[in-house]
Amino acid sequence: MKRHYRRYGIVLATGTAVIFLAAAFRPPHAARRNPTPYTLSYPAYFGNRINTTDDNPLTNEGVSLGRHLFYEKRLSANNSISCGSCHQQAHAFTDGRAFSPGFDGVFTKRSAMSLCNLLWVRHFFWDGRAASPEEQVVTPLTDAHEMGQSLDSSARKLRAIHSYAPLFTAAFGSDSITPDRIVRAIAQFERTLISAQSPYDRYIRGEYQPTVTEQRGLVLFYTNPDRNRGIRGAGCGNCHSGPKVFNETYHNNGLDSIPTDPGRADVTGMDYDRGRFRVVTLRNIALTAPYMHDGRFATLQAVIDHYSDHILPSLTLSPSLKDTANRPVNVQLTPEEKADLLAFLRMLTDSSFITDPRFSDPFADAGHHTKTDHHIISE
Amino acid sequence: MKRRFFVLVAIFCLVLPSAWAQAPQTASTGGQPAVVKVTGEVLTPLTLTATDLAAMPRTTAVAKDKQGVPHTFSGVALSEIFNKAGVTTGRQLRGENLAKYLLVTCADGYQVVFSLAELDSSFTDRVVILADQIEGRPLPAGTGPFRIVVPGEKKPARNCFQVTTLAIRFAKE
Numbered sequence: 001m002k003r004h005y006r007r008y009g010i011v012l013a014t015g016t017a018v019i020f021l022a023a024a025f026r027p028p029h030a031a032r033r034n035p036t037p038y039t040l041s042y043p044a045y046f047g048n049r050i051n052t053t054d055d056n057p058l059t060n061e062g063v064s065l066g067r068h069l070f071y072e073k074r075l076s077a078n079n080s081i082s083c084g085s086c087h088q089q090a091h092a093f094t095d096g097r098a099f100s101p102g103f104d105g106v107f108t109k110r111s112a113m114s115l116c117n118l119l120w121v122r123h124f125f126w127d128g129r130a131a132s133p134e135e136q137v138v139t140p141l142t143d144a145h146e147m148g149q150s151l152d153s154s155a156r157k158l159r160a161i162h163s164y165a166p167l168f169t170a171a172f173g174s175d176s177i178t179p180d181r182i183v184r185a186i187a188q189f190e191r192t193l194i195s196a197q198s199p200y201d202r203y204i205r206g207e208y209q210p211t212v213t214e215q216r217g218l219v220l221f222y223t224n225p226d227r228n229r230g231i232r233g234a235g236c237g238n239c240h241s242g243p244k245v246f247n248e249t250y251h252n253n254g255l256d257s258i259p260t261d262p263g264r265a266d267v268t269g270m271d272y273d274r275g276r277f278r279v280v281t282l283r284n285i286a287l288t289a290p291y292m293h294d295g296r297f298a299t300l301q302a303v304i305d306h307y308s309d310h311i312l313p314s315l316t317l318s319p320s321l322k323d324t325a326n327r328p329v330n331v332q333l334t335p336e337e338k339a340d341l342l343a344f345l346r347m348l349t350d351s352s353f354i355t356d357p358r359f360s361d362p363f364a365d366a367g368h369h370t371k372t373d374h375h376i377i378s379e
Numbered sequence: 380m381k382r383r384f385f386v387l388v389a390i391f392c393l394v395l396p397s398a399w400a401q402a403p404q405t406a407s408t409g410g411q412p413a414v415v416k417v418t419g420e421v422l423t424p425l426t427l428t429a430t431d432l433a434a435m436p437r438t439t440a441v442a443k444d445k446q447g448v449p450h451t452f453s454g455v456a457l458s459e460i461f462n463k464a465g466v467t468t469g470r471q472l473r474g475e476n477l478a479k480y481l482l483v484t485c486a487d488g489y490q491v492v493f494s495l496a497e498l499d500s501s502f503t504d505r506v507v508i509l510a511d512q513i514e515g516r517p518l519p520a521g522t523g524p525f526r527i528v529v530p531g532e533k534k535p536a537r538n539c540f541q542v543t544t545l546a547i548r549f550a551k552e
Binding site: 023031102123228248249250251269271272273276278315316317318319322 | 409411426446486487488489500520521522540
């Protein structure tokens with residue numbers, strides 16, 4: 001009996017030693033490495049009300065895969081467009097158009113939105129209908145007139161491209177390419193598009209002295225006009241408020257007296273939401289013309305003229321654009337005040353954001369997106 | 380000066396009726412009746428309609444508008460709504476329940492917070508109400524049908540308009 005135990009003991013000990021040695025001398029690349037957490041860095045003045053989720057933690061590998069997919073034209077039905085077609089980095093992720101052609105040439109119903117500081121957005125799109133980046137991403141991928149391809153087809157097409165298996169493995173621990181993983185990776189990339197290096201940021205951090213006109217514009221932007229006390233202001237900060245120049249609320253900013261696009265009412269079904277749209281960020285606004293949900297204004301000058309002189313009354317016009325103004329309904333700024341406001345809006349341009357290699361097209365110089373390559377796997 | 384005023388009035392008169400005329404069409408996109416949802420740390424989640432509020436014990440609250448003019452609002456005390464929904468009030472409002480707060484959400488996405496203690500009659504005499512009337516008439520379209528009225532607050536920023544949700548939450552830290 002005892003001898004038996006001894007024998008077992010020896011066998012066990014040798015076995016353990018063998019396993020231990022095997023583990024110790026295993027070549028490093030054979031080990032299953034977990035993806036490394038991505039470090040989000042942003043200024044404290046943005047606050048921490050961010051839309052991350054434990055379900056889809058950001059990792060360097062996941063974000064990198066997301067970046068590839070963002071620029072992957074084969075995610076569209078005829079391999080002709082990617083997210084990056086409507087959201088171009090040089091234009092702060094817009095495309096310079098009022099409406100954008102989808103893979104089939106049919107134009108979108110609303111203007112492509114600029115993508116920046118999405119980490120603080122809680123409801124996506126002009127009407128706030130998507131409650132997370134994950135939910136949002138599915139729309140352009142599968143919309144019949146945007147990229148026009150089911151998530152299953154997208155996964156199938158990616159499986160046929162050999163370069164993707166290692167990227168999925170690095171990001172998610174195995175090479176299985178699924179609709180869910182495609183969505184997660186792109187959502188991770190979206191969350192990293194942070195813009196916080198504009199002259200306005202440097203001003204907030206005390207590193208930049210605004211010019212006289214920028215300074216006057218800044219004050220006008222944040223001041224509420226008050227006729228009774230003779231205070232002039234443009235009252236923009238009521239809606240585009242704080243250092244993010246973004247406030248997740250929905251307003252009718254007086255574009256139409258009878259809104260043709262129901263906006264937020266499409267989501268809620270409430271009459272009082274008719275013609276209300278999400279107050280979008282003004283960061284990089286000088287780069288994202290044309291403006292508004294339908295791209296009706298070609299220049300920032302036209303936008304300022306709108307708020308100053310052409311606000312249209314309607315049932316749902318925001319109360320903050322009604323009687324608080326320098327004059328009833330309209331703000332009515334002088335030409336000099338308009339120029340000051342414009343100077344302030346230009347302070348919001350972050351030139352490092354639009355050249356940051358972390359957000360750029362990874363296929364741009366790799367020669368990956370050659371014409372022949374596109375046609376290898378057309379469905 | 381006078382001329383311009385008349386032109387403005389004329390524009391209003393032209394535009395408003397056409398905007399009203401549009402209203403029935405909006406019914407096809409929805410045009411649902413407004414409600415206030417009471418959710419979160421409650422025993423009975425509620426969806427309150429205008430009729431529900433009319434049937435509850437009513438009270439009034441006075442608050443000044445932006446121009447400093449006082450108005451009398453009527454509606455239902457938040458504490459009354461809390462009792463109906465089974466929120467920890469009065470003698471139950473102690474211990475960990477003091478870490479609870481009310482998050483008010485409005486149709487335009489605006490949100491404000493009150494701690495439960497701020498709204499409880501065992502802590503304060505101030506009665507914050509969910510109002511549906513101003514000077515005995517329904518609230519005007521831009522602020523109604525339901526709004527918060529906090530009497531005696533220096534800044535009217537928590538007197539928020541078009542309330543859609545009252546959520547009771549626990550501070551989680």
